[in-house]
Amino acid sequence: MDPAPYFLNVDLDIESTVPLGLLVREFGKRVSIMYSGRINGRYCLFVEIAAMHRKPEKTIHALCALIENLSPKGRQLWDAAKRREFDIGFDVRFSSHRANRFSIDARTLRRVTDLGASVAVTLYREEEARLESKTHAI
Numbered sequence: 001m002d003p004a005p006y007f008l009n010v011d012l013d014i015e016s017t018v019p020l021g022l023l024v025r026e027f028g029k030r031v032s033i034m035y036s037g038r039i040n041g042r043y044c045l046f047v048e049i050a051a052m053h054r055k056p057e058k059t060i061h062a063l064c065a066l067i068e069n070l071s072p073k074g075r076q077l078w079d080a081a082k083r084r085e086f087d088i089g090f091d092v093r094f095s096s097h098r099a100n101r102f103s104i105d106a107r108t109l110r111r112v113t114d115l116g117a118s119v120a121v122t123l124y125r126e127e128e129a130r131l132e133s134k135t136h137a138i
Contacts, residue, residue, distance in 0.1 A: 007102075008089040008124070010059040012047050015083035020045040026074045027066055042082065056088045057108045060119075064111045084117040092123045 011034065014020060020043050024036055031047040038044065049066075053059040063086060067078055078084065092100075104119065112119055 006091040011087040016081040087120040
């Protein structure tokens with residue numbers, strides 16, 4: 001049986017015109033910070049949930065719970081952000097299948113949209129990861 005795309009994680013990407021340090025403090029150790037700083041004049045915060053989940057929906061629900069439990073000031077900061085995106089990452093492995101699919105149920109999508117966020121999907125090609133590691137090893 002050919003391998004299907006492998007779920008990696010869900011990144012929560014936030015971009016704002018104001019500093020996002022309050023969100024960093026409120027999320028605390030429940031997230032792993034991938035980046036916090038400025039990019040092209042905007043304040044950016046890119047996080048992953050610290051507790052690993054095997055399915056995208058469980059990870060999205062865990063991130064939603066963090067946002068829903070923000071303090072009023074934290075929620076105001078979240079609501080004012082210019083970009084609020086749940087980015088689902090998959091490692092696309094070699095396969096003879098012409099297509100692979102996954103779905104997100106309506107309840108999960110409603111929870112995300114109620115938070116004013118969007119959903120993106122990033123597909124990482126396995127062979128590119130192998131080539132990069134070989135290149136770096138030389």
